[in-house]
């Protein structure tokens with residue numbers, strides 16, 4: 001049954017912060033206060049004045065004023081003064097109505113004391129009532145053995161509080177004894193304000209995920225046909241594609257308790273904690289079934305277990321994973337508990353975790369398409385004050401490869417830029433600047449670049465631009481800039497065509513475009529610079545994937561050494577022989593060299609246009625589409641984005 005409603009997400013450990021929950025320490029405080037009170041009372045209680053031995057001897061004994069002495073513990077003498085002496089002027093400090101003792105003093109040597117008294121009696125004939133008493137200082141002796149214990153207990157309580165998970169970070173409650181309890185956050189009905197409306201695009205995914213909600217609401221609809229309700233749904237996809245957002249939408253609409261935890265929260269430095277937390281989480285979820293458990297970043301614990309024990313140091317993680325496997329598919333059935341998990345490393349997950357019966361449904365989220373990007377833009381521009389010139393279609397077209405999180409970032413960045421420019425509304429230009437910033441980083445106009453370097457950079461960027469303009473399969477060029485941004489000194493903005501597959505010609509044109517910068521440097525200056533590092537890295541990787549993964553090399557043939565399971569990452573051996581490795585290296589080298597020669601030829605043919613663009617960049621810093629058309633003419637091969 002669902003629990004009572006709870007307006008705010010609460011830590012699920014049910015820890016109470018009521019004063020009664022802290023009664024042991026309160027008890028201690030009270031005890032301590034009582035003891036201290038008694039001690040103060042005891043010490044203040046004896047208000048008798050302490051005098052010196054000589055005053056006692058000369059003034060009191062000498063005048064025969066003393067009628068009684070109590071010797072306490074053979075150390076202290078309490079002196080009682082006769083009432084007629086009290087009335088005299090000798091003892092103004094003592095109230096004559098006071099019963100006594102009136103004075104005290106330390107005896108020092110008992111023998112000496114007694115001799116003095118005897119001598120006094122002999123000479124004056126004044127007899128003094130002398131009594132010896134033993135008194136125990138209860139408060140003092142109790143304090144002497146309770147105080148150290150109380151101090152130790154105090155230090156212990158202090159340490160326990162400090163060791164509380166989240167202590168000092170404003171985190172949830174719990175103490176050291178709760179270390180094995182799961183730290184999952186519990187979202188009750190209505191406690192998540194995200195709905196499926198906030199998740200733009202991802203239509204197919206939403207249908208799948210919505211079904212999970214339906215399973216829990218109307219299980220009989222499925223079970224009466226003999227169908228079993230799926231136990232687990234795994235969301236796999238690149239970062240920022242909305243996995244966590246989807247889970248939050250499920251939490252908002254499922255109307256059942258929703259336990260959310262991150263994979264890394266299971267594992268602590270103590271051995272056995274992970275497994276114990278998994279047990280605790282499933283126990284709570286079962287008690288509150290129907291319910292949903294959401295484990296974000298499950299790859300933190302769900303990585304495939306190693307075969308070679310010596311190479312795998314993290315036993316604790318494996319124990320945690322084993323416990324999850326057992327809980328999801330153990331003897332006890334988890335009726336009404338559905339586990340949702342998210343990861344961006346589906347390839348590294350343990351196969352046992354992925355098999356049907358555990359995560360029956362695996363949902364792949366991809367980077368949003370153009371239509372989806374528009375939908376995401378619509379969601380995130382809703383709260384913005386927008387001017388009429390904003391065209392979400394164009395923005396969606398100009399943000400290929402952006403994830404949902406990137407788009408959310410662009411929208412926010414555009415609003416911040418508009419605010420910085422003291423505008424009333426966010427304009428299209430702000431969006432363009434925000435996109436540039438997200439793609440290429442912050443403009444660094446203050447970066448000091450010499451004239452010579454600037455010339456090289458301008459020709460380098462003009463080289464990319466010229467190559468892309470005249471290559472049939474290259475992406476559409478939008479603008480070129482030599483303003484330093486982020487780590488780059490200049491950049492060319494393209495509108496990539498969103499293909500699902502690429503052929504050799506398309507790959508080759510991309511490689512030639514990337515080599516355009518270096519080729520331009522060679523043609524114009526006769527020497528090359530280090531400025532092509534990024535390009536060369538991209539080109540080399542691309543060439544290797546063509547040869548070793550996509551089977552696009554004639555010599556190597558239709559062979560791919562790609563490993564979708566990700567296990568080859570852990571192995572130290574290459575899946576091919578030394579001889580094959582050599583062939584791969586040679587073929588990659590040949591491929592890049594061919595592309596480079598082709599680019600050189602192309603740029604030589606269009607050298608004057610290249611130089612014209614470089615000059616424009618040197619004067620204006622940025623060249624837009626119109627400038628490019630003016631220099632190169634309309635691009636005949638341009639493909640509609």
Ligand code: ATP
Nearest residue numbers: 198199200239240241242243244245344404405408
């Ligand atoms: P990671 O794998 O890095 O955890 P994720 O896939 O879980 O990433 P989310 O945290 O769900 O990503 O998304 C980050 C942010 O991106 C969201 O808070 C949201 O603002 C935005 N976002 C992502 N996808 C979408 C979408 N489809 N619709 C609306 N906003 C989205």
